[in-house]
Amino acid sequence: MRLERLNYNKIKIFLTFDDLEDRGLTKEDLWKDSQKVHQLFRDMIDEASAELGFEVSGSLNVEVYALQAQGMVVIVTSTEHEEIEEEFNDDYIEMQVTVDECQELFYVFQSFDHLIDLAKRLQGLKINGGTIYCHEQMFYLLLMDEEVDAELNIDTIIALLSEYGTPSTMTIHRVEEYGKIIMKHSAIQQINTYFK
Structure with a gap:
């Protein structure tokens, strides 16, 4: 689990599927109202409080974005209420949850050589699209859903991407803002x- 403070009342939490598995949860469990999910959110808020000084007062707005094969991004916003009923104790947290799924694959690579090796393997699957960014001496590949043939097994593509890189915990928006575009269209x- 990776935590990042966005502003005074908002944090971002990145959870990998391994993080969920370690807690005995699956991606599907998050859409259910279970005790395990409540405990996961309590643990996340406790860790954010300890690491980032994120204090909860009032209710929480929680937005969950599922990233294909990478994990989930959870945005938590604390909304202060002037009047909180006295009957609620400290264990009570009110949440409004929004769920969305991201239709992109965003991976980070240690070197450009790894991208060259990956491109040769993806060429055999007739994948030619993609955008490549460079940020903090790392290379990022963005593959949009429409750039992948619908007949291909997405798990095969994810397995290849994971062989050469790792799912990015940094958002595409941050990389676009602070990084540089190396190849904008048809990167693969x-x-x-260029590298035969």
């Missing part, structure tokens, strides 16, 4: 053209 095709 360009790599295979």
Whole structure:
């Protein structure tokens, strides 16, 4: 689990599927109202309080974004209420939850050589799209859902991506803002053209 403070009343939590598995949860469990899910949110808030000084007063708005094969991003916003009924104790947290699924694959690579090796393997699957960014001496590959042939097994593509890189815990928006675009369109095709 990775925590990041966005502003005074908002934090971002990145959970990998391994984090969920360690807690005995699956991706599908998050959509259910179970005791395990409540405990997960309590643990996240406790850790955010300890690490980031994130104090909860009032209710919480929770937005959950599922990233394909990468995990989940949870945005938690504390909304203060002027009047809190006295009958509620400290264990009570009111939440409004929004769930969305991201239709993109966003991976980070230690070196450009790893991208070259990956591009050769993806060429055999007829994947030619993608955008490549560079940020803090790391390389990022963004593959949108429409750039992947619908007939291909997404798990095969994810397995190849994971062989050469790792799912990015940094959001695409941050990389776009602070990084540089190396190849904007058809990145896999360009790599295979220039690095035969």
